[in-house]
Amino acid sequence: MRSAILPLMFIVQRERGYLDPPGVLYLARRLQLRVTDIWEVATFYSMIHTDPIGKYHIQICRTLSCKIRGAGKITEYCSQKLGIKPGETSADGRFTLSEVECLGSCGTAPMFQINFDYHENLTPEKIDQILDKLP
């Protein structure tokens, strides 16, 4: 039953925005584990968020193949456009900007992932289009 822990954490995040304390308590009860067991797993994985996060999580790949194809400029552009630095969330809670490690999209660098969607071969114009289209 414990194997369900990661899929359930993703469901809590989908429903509540992040893995909040009531979510942790719920998982502990549901899986018959201690609260610390849940925290122990939650804090290991970078995609499990134990703090509130923006509606759109922009995750820019920073690792080598993306770096040498201009990931730095993509981060700069997004930072400037959204008015937030990597690691920050916009005041309206709409965007969180992060630099993350290799997302397996090296042949189509530079790239970012917004929530679970891949956006590849990025340029400033393409970023404008993508961000402006978000509901």
Place this chain on the structure above:
Amino acid sequence: MRIEAIGCEPLQLRRVHLENSRSLDVYRRNGGYEALKKVFDGMSPDDVINEVKKSALRGRGGAGFPTGMKWSFVPKDSPKPKYVVCNADESEPGTFKDRYLMERDPHMLIEGMLIAAYALNSKTCYVYTRGEYRYLIDIMDVAIEEARAAGLVGNNILGTNFSCEIYTHTGAGAYICGEETALLSSLEGLRGHPRMKPPFPAVSGLYAAPTVVNNVETLTAVPDIIKMGGEAYQKLGTEKSGGTKVWSVSGHVNSPGVYELPMGYDDMEKFIMEDCGGILDGKQLKAVIPGGSSVYIMRADQIMGKDVRMDYEGLVAAGSSVGSGGFIVMDETVDIFESTKNLTEFYKHESCGWCTPCREGTDWLVKVFKRIEKGEGRPEDAQLMLDLCDNIEGKSFCPLGDAASWPIQSAIKRFPEDFKKRLINHG
């Protein structure tokens, strides 16, 4: 981005360009599930393992361990259930082949897993993808249901008494879960810490039962091995590196992409300069990391005019290794100090924290890189970094420590000029 076979008939990439290549219908009309039928048509589990042994197929995730031998380690008399786990946690920087194999041809993976399960007398398979590949889980789930509806997954497959279930599962952002024992910890709902070996997963793996963990590309090679026979598959490559290999090419080339080459492809210079369209903007080649970030970096002069053969032995002879086949090309503008710092930050971030040499060593290395970057490099720093690597390599719990050390050791030795200019006496 190009997806193409070069120097051989496409095997793994045979269907990727067909319309609806994901569908069962297209898969079946193009040779799909014929291998499974052949297996049911009189092959014993041992026959299957023997064909895979003869094929000289080696694990495509990075370690290159002979697949048939790995399968033969599973004890036949164990009363416990046996598991086949597909490692789709593709996270090695520069590697993205498994993603396209699953995205374009999910049934090839299902067929490969079913044949593996038959050979190992397993009734349960798991596909463990990295958390970021959520869309691939959706693709795999559709394909598995399609296969189930056609009697290819579930009870009494194709009317035989062989039954097998396939489940999908995802990680949640942790490179270490690509290491097979860490993957099993994660699949059990724990932190993704590697486990002590022995016991090897073949004896005590998932839920302490015999388990085989194979990479996507390894499993997707199996249907062709069965169909053409192990010997014929091996002959597509070299004696010790059988068959074909799917490379992920990124960085400063005109045509990055996914390329299937016969093992033993001759030579690397032609591959970069012709097949991948040469260096972007007509610049000069400076360096190549041929097998994902964890292998030794190569200088251009170790490649150009050297007829480097692209297979396990050829790349070792040339001073690197096949690894996962994540082929990163860097032009003359890349500062190898900076590229190595980038990778060291990756390993520091991804170190699971379980053992001290890796956790503290990678953190210390990043601190040294940052200090040097600030202009405070000292002549003795190159030796300091090599000493730190020496205290991680072979002294950490799992291969992540080695993987963190090798890029640094090779970069300092092969590109001393990029380091020396920052390491000066401040007197």
